[in-house]
Amino acid sequence: KQEVTQIPAALSVPEGENLVLNCSFTDSAIYNLQWFRQDPGKGLTSLLLIQSSQREQTSGRLNASLDKSSGRSTLYIAASQPGDSATYLCAVKRDNQGGKLIFGQGTELSVKP
């Protein structure tokens, strides 16, 4: 059974810091891995999607890496801003046949001005 774990559960940093969020999964047979952002009262916003054949994806100040063999992914946020404050969720997808997403518990990030 696939399990997804995110560390740390919560993180508070001063504005401008670079930071890394961690995600691990127990079954390396995944189709893709995604990082989402969840803001209070809002749905999920997809940040980055990494296919199983890829090693990393970048979007602006965000960089996500994937090491399937070790069951790990990291989300790197450069030059953090107060607007980055949110809960970040990692999710893996088993296959492309309408496979469900299995989520980690999330990392609650707070960036202090």
Next chain:
Amino acid sequence: SAVISQKPSRDICQRGTSLTIQCQVDSQVTMMFWYRQQPGQSLTLIATANQGSEATYESGFVIDKFPISRPNLTFSTLTVSNMSPEDSSIYLCSVEDWRQLIRGETQYFGPGTRLLVL
């Protein structure tokens, strides 16, 4: 990308009652899913809503408690039946389409319905 709306956005209900949540998508999609996010927890898939047939439920979720309808390719409902305080959660609808998969895109999520059961 798909634009998804959910109604209601939030509700406070009494135990023993039922609530139906609606999910509307602005385009036809292949797959629709319902997730639950309990307080302090992550998202858990309740079921896949199948158009024209019964929903496919995940382990731990049953049709009598969470009946689901999907009359067409743009709309689905989830009913939370005979509610108890343990049903207090955020319920999210998500969609996926084969055209998105081909483009390597992700599932899209609605804004969620915040339910509090007293």
